[in-house]
Amino acid sequence: MPPGNNYSFGSNDDLNRLGVYYGAAAQANMDEGPEVAPPQSDRDTAFAYGARIAKATRRWVEGGHNQPQQSKGKSPLH
Secondary structure, eight states, rough: OOOOOOOOTTTTTTTTTTHHHHHHHOOTTTOOOTTTSOOOHHHHHHHHHHHHHHHHHHHHHHHHHHHOOOOEEEOOOO
């Protein structure tokens, strides 16, 4: 997911506002409670990341059923 709030026209409401590339991340201010922190944009980013992982998992699982069966005793590399 491309970074969100790293341009002058960006905002804290952008998805991936922290610009993290290795997974979902959130930032909460130490002086705010769970009713406001982390912000909704971070929660939305986590939801979108989870949906992407679910889609990839579904593709891998369903794709495995469409692969030809290997004969027993043979290595997949041969």
